[in-house]
Amino acid sequence: MSIDPASAVSRVLAQTTLPSDTFVTLSPHWGWLIALYFFLGGISGGAAFLAAMLHLFGRAEDRPMVRLGYLVAFVALLPCAPLLIVDLNRPERFWHMIWQSDSGGPMFKWWSPMSLGVWIITLFAGILLLALIGSWAGRVGLPKRLSSLADGTLGKVVAAATGLLGLFLAGYTGTLLTATNRPLWADTPLLGLLFLLSGISAAAAALLLLGWRRTHPASLSWLGQIDSYAMGLELAVLVVMVVTLGAVATAVLGNGWGVALLVGTVLLGTLVPLAAHVRPRLLGPATIPVAAVLGLAGSFVLRSVIVLASEAV
Amino acid sequence: MAQQTDIFPPPGEAMEPPGAFEAQPMGFYTDTTVCIGCKACEVACKNWNGLSARDGGAQPMSGDSYDNTRTLDGEHWRHVKFIEQFSEDRSQGRWLMMSDVCKHCVQAGCLEVCPTNAIIRTEFDTVVIQADVCNGCRDCIAACPFGVIEVNPVNNTAMKCTLCYDRMQNGLVPACAQACPTASIQFGPIAELRELGAARVEQLNTQSRDAGRPEDAYLYGADDSIVGGLNSFYLLIDEPEVYGLPRAPKLPSSQLPATTALTAAGAAGLGLLGLLGFRKRRMDDFAAEARAEAAESVRLAPGETVVVEPERGAKGGVGGEY
Numbered sequence: 298m299s300i301d302p303a304s305a306v307s308r309v310l311a312q313t314t315l316p317s318d319t320f321v322t323l324s325p326h327w328g329w330l331i332a333l334y335f336f337l338g339g340i341s342g343g344a345a346f347l348a349a350m351l352h353l354f355g356r357a358e359d360r361p362m363v364r365l366g367y368l369v370a371f372v373a374l375l376p377c378a379p380l381l382i383v384d385l386n387r388p389e390r391f392w393h394m395i396w397q398s399d400s401g402g403p404m405f406k407w408w409s410p411m412s413l414g415v416w417i418i419t420l421f422a423g424i425l426l427l428a429l430i431g432s433w434a435g436r437v438g439l440p441k442r443l444s445s446l447a448d449g450t451l452g453k454v455v456a457a458a459t460g461l462l463g464l465f466l467a468g469y470t471g472t473l474l475t476a477t478n479r480p481l482w483a484d485t486p487l488l489g490l491l492f493l494l495s496g497i498s499a500a501a502a503a504l505l506l507l508g509w510r511r512t513h514p515a516s517l518s519w520l521g522q523i524d525s526y527a528m529g530l531e532l533a534v535l536v537v538m539v540v541t542l543g544a545v546a547t548a549v550l551g552n553g554w555g556v557a558l559l560v561g562t563v564l565l566g567t568l569v570p571l572a573a574h575v576r577p578r579l580l581g582p583a584t585i586p587v588a589a590v591l592g593l594a595g596s597f598v599l600r601s602v603i604v605l606a607s608e609a610v
Numbered sequence: 611m612a613q614q615t616d617i618f619p620p621p622g623e624a625m626e627p628p629g630a631f632e633a634q635p636m637g638f639y640t641d642t643t644v645c646i647g648c649k650a651c652e653v654a655c656k657n658w659n660g661l662s663a664r665d666g667g668a669q670p671m672s673g674d675s676y677d678n679t680r681t682l683d684g685e686h687w688r689h690v691k692f693i694e695q696f697s698e699d700r701s702q703g704r705w706l707m708m709s710d711v712c713k714h715c716v717q718a719g720c721l722e723v724c725p726t727n728a729i730i731r732t733e734f735d736t737v738v739i740q741a742d743v744c745n746g747c748r749d750c751i752a753a754c755p756f757g758v759i760e761v762n763p764v765n766n767t768a769m770k771c772t773l774c775y776d777r778m779q780n781g782l783v784p785a786c787a788q789a790c791p792t793a794s795i796q797f798g799p800i801a802e803l804r805e806l807g808a809a810r811v812e813q814l815n816t817q818s819r820d821a822g823r824p825e826d827a828y829l830y831g832a833d834d835s836i837v838g839g840l841n842s843f844y845l846l847i848d849e850p851e852v853y854g855l856p857r858a859p860k861l862p863s864s865q866l867p868a869t870t871a872l873t874a875a876g877a878a879g880l881g882l883l884g885l886l887g888f889r890k891r892r893m894d895d896f897a898a899e900a901r902a903e904a905a906e907s908v909r910l911a912p913g914e915t916v917v918v919e920p921e922r923g924a925k926g927g928v929g930g931e932y
Contacts, residue, residue, distance in 0.1 A: 318856035323681070323757040325748035350881070354888045386746020386766040393726040393745045404726060408863055411749045412725035468873040475869045476862040477752035478719060486865045489873035497880060519887050526883045530876070 316544035319480045324608050327384070334380040335470045335600040338418075339496025340503055340593075341373035342467030345425055347500055347523065349460025351516060352432070353453060360432070362516035365508050367429040369500070370463065374422060381418075395419070410473040417469060421462040428459040467496030474603065481549045481607045487538040488603065494534060495596045498527035502570070502592035509586050521585070525574045528567050528592065535563065535599075554606035557598055566595010630779045635735035637714055637773065637841030638787065638795055639803035641810055642853070643827070645707040645794040647690050652679060652709075654789035655688040658774065662764050682710055684762030687771040688786050693852060708844065708853050709786070709795055712737065712758045712771035713831060716838030719862045720750035720759060728768075735800070735841055736773040744768050755837065755859030773842075800841055804832050807845055814847070830855060837861060 315321065348366025351359040382391045390398070394415045397404045406412040431446025433439050446455055471492030474482035482488065501524035508517060535558075539546045550558060573579050573588035580587050655661070662685050663669070672678045677692040689710045696703030714736045721729040721737055728743035729750060739750070739759070744767035751759045751768060762769040774784035782788075787797035796803060807829045815825035826847045831840030837859055850857050 315851055318755065318859055321757050321851075321854050321856050322754060323683075323751050323760060325752040326761075327748065327752075346881075347884075350884045350888075354885060386748070386761055386768075387744070390726075390743075390745035393728070393743060394747070397727055399727070399740065399743050406725065406727075408866070409723045409725050409749075410866075411723060411747060415725060464877045468877060472866070472869050472873060475865050476723060477749070478755040478859070478862060479752045482752070483860075483862070483865065486868035486872055489869040490876040493873050493876050494880070515891060519884075519891065522887045523880070523884055527880060530880070534876075 316548045317480060317484050319478050319483050319545075320548070320610065322478045322480075324479070324610070325477075327604055327608060329601070329605075330380050330384040332597075332601040332604040334377055334384075335492065335604065336499070336597045337373045337380070338377050338470055339467045339492060339596065339600070340500045341370045341377065341425075342421070342463035342465070343497040343500025344370035344373065344504060345421070345428070345463030346460045346467065346497060347504060347520065348432075349428070349456040349463065351519070352428075352447070352456040353460070355516070355519075358513040359516045359519075361512040362504065362508055362520070364432045364436075365512060366500075366504055367425065367432050367459070369503055369507065370425055370459075371429050373503075374418075374425065377418060378422075410469055410476045414466075414469050414473060417462060417465045421459075421466050424455060424458045424462060427455050431455060464493065467500075468493035474607075479607050480610045481542065481545060481603065484542055484545045485538050487534055487541075491531060491534050491538060491603075492600070494527045494531040495599050498524055498531055499593050499596035501527065502589035502596075506586050506589035506593070509589075517585075521574050524592065525571060528571050532563065532567050532571075549606050549610055550602075552606075552609075554602045554609070558602045558606075561598030562595040562602070565591050566598060567592070570595070629781050631734065631781055633733035635800040635841060636778065636798065637734075637736065637800050637803065637843070638711065638784075638797055639807050639832075639843055639845070640709055640711075641794050641796070641807070641845045642706065642708040643814065643845060643847060644792045645690065645709055646792055647676065647692055647705070647707040648791060649679075649690050650789040650791060651786035651795055652686065652688045652690060654785040655771070656686075658777070658785035659687065659772075661685050661687065662762075681760075682712075682758050682770070683760035684769040685760075685764075687711065687769070691854060693848075695852075706848060706852065708846075709790075710854075711786070711842055712773070713756055713837075713843075714771075714773055714841035715836075716834065716841065717861055719753040719755055719837070723749045723753040723862050725749060732775055734773070734775075734778055736775065736778075738772045738775050739768055739770060741765055741767045741769065753862040755856050755861075757854075800839075803843070804829075807832055807843065810845055814845075 344366045348363050348370065351366065352363045355363065382388045385391055392398075393404065394412065395404055396402070404412065405416060427446050430439060430443050431448070431452060434444035434447065435441040445451060468489050471488035471490070475486060475488050477483050501520045505517060505520050505524065508520075539550065570588035570592040573584045577584050664685055669678070672680055675692050675694065677690065679686050679689045682689045691708045691710055693706035693708070694703070695706065716735070718729070718731070718737045721731060725747060726743055726745055728740045728745070730738055730740060732738055746761060746767055748761065748768065751761070759768050759770045761767065774782070777784055783797050787795045796806060811827045811829055814827035818825045818827070828846060829843055830836070830846050830850060831843035833839060844853075846853060
């Protein structure tokens with residue numbers, strides 16, 4: 298049967314245009330466990346980066362914050378591997394990502410962000426442990442001589458490697474999403490940058506919260522500056538991303554997820570903390586910790602919306 | 611190459627194992643214009659590969675289509691799409707039918723991202739998931755530009771069409787192509803299939819031209835313009851989106867250089883801002899020291915004291931309100 302080009306059929310066909318080729322693909326069912334991992338991984342990597350910066354370029358008065366930073370990075374990292382393993386459909390085969398189960402030898406594909414991520418987490422965990430032990434040597438029962446891991450050239454190398462791998466961990470998760478063919482994730486190259494900035498901002502918020510009135514004000518002031526820069530850049534990147542996504546943003550975020558992103562991340566998680574950094578008495582004497590909690594919540598909402606809004610397509 | 615259908619010897623002769631096909635790119639050419647939607651391919655695929663029924667066979671009817679399979683997934687490696695194009699008053703219309711399957715891409719996104727090497731390329735240039743290696747990370751599901759792969763709920767690993775790798779290793783035509791009653795699904799060496807497809811396109815478009823209709827037949831994925839070429843390519847008569855196919859599918863890694871560069875630039879920029887913060891702190895400290903020295907140099911009367919207030923606040927840079 299021939300179709301009249303002017304018929305209703307043609308009009309129906311015209312509506313088959315998709316916002317993006319990514320809308321014909323299937324969801325990998327990455328849910329809350331993965332969103333939580335992205336959040337904790339961002340905090341861990343960001344905290345390690347900030348602690349390493351204070352370690353390498355700060356002064357003696359920054360040492361308490363260095364210790365706190367490595368500790369927060371380590372504690373945030375602890376649940377990451379279990380979260381990823383539990384999320385596998387065959388958790389008992391998690392080691393297939395590290396060692397080739399069929400042919401033997403290390404399993405590594407640098408061009409696969411997931412494979413790269415497995416090795417980043419593994420290496421990061423090891424080097425972070427060294428930095429943590431070095432910075433806490435002489436305390437909590439650790440022998441003083443282990444401070445060599447934090448002092449001198451060795452200490453600088455360990456700190457630099459920890460900070461660098463921390464940056465990788467905070468940023469690769471966004472890149473992992475981009476290296477797919479899913480709506481939103483694969484429609485923008487900005488997710489890696491967005492997650493990196495959000496991770497560092499969340500880490501700074503966590504350190505401000507836990508270090509408030511416990512560490513030197515100069516360390517807190519520096520963290521507050523970094524947090525402000527990271528949040529400002531994060532907001533700018535988020536706006537650019539949504540604008541450039543165009544019809545994809547409308548299709549994926551034009552719903553409750555978009556509202557959650559706007560209220561949870563943009564308004565409460567970014568604009569309020571930014572205002573608090575400018576006016577530290579905005580919300581009373583506890584403005585800084587309150588802003589930090591909001592910043593952390595905003596970061597979690599960001600990860601959740603990016604992961605779950607695409608999953609819902 | 612003609613499809614090998616005579617797998618049984620003449621009466622009285624011993625049956626010889628046919629042996630594997632020659633190692634060369636093999637695949638499917640699916641002519642959607644002769645598909646009648648019988649779903650024999652779906653049944654044959656499920657039968658040969660021992661695939662379970664969805665929800666233990668309790669899946670309800672779709673209710674709005676003769677298509678109750680609805681999608682490719684870990685239990686449905688073939689899916690006959692029923693594309694129903696009707697005018698609002700249903701006075702005009704047509705059904706497009708297409709037996710969908712894994713495209714066995716020459717540049718396969720699933721294979722590219724797989725972090726366990728569970729996904730391999732065979733000697734026939736096809737793409738196969740090794741169920742005993744897959745750990746169910748599901749990265750391949752997100753990476754596939756065609757929405758082909760899903761987790762099989764029985765063995766909990768990602769699964770899809772193998773192009774009947776086991777049959778091909780024994781010289782047998784894949785089950786779906788063997789079962790197809792209209793030769794909509796044709797199997798053979800890719801080079802030969804491309805010739806078949808091109809001839810069929812020419813035939814259809816000639817008929818259309820003679821009848822004054824649009825020449826709308828074309829091959830989707832027969833050349834290397836779509837992810838390096840599809841080892842399962844299609845003859846279509848409408849836009850790719852109508853069939854649920856991406857117009858310009860891409861590899862997952864296509865944006866890696868851009869996203870990596872942007873992320874690295876962000877990391878470098880934030881690191882630089884951090885260093886500038888340290889520098890500002892030092893400058894503020896120098897200024898504070900200079901002020902303190904200036905205050906100390908003031909000649910003091912006996913018994914007179916000068917209290918130098920520590921610098922506080924954002925301008926001072928040694929803590930502000932923190």
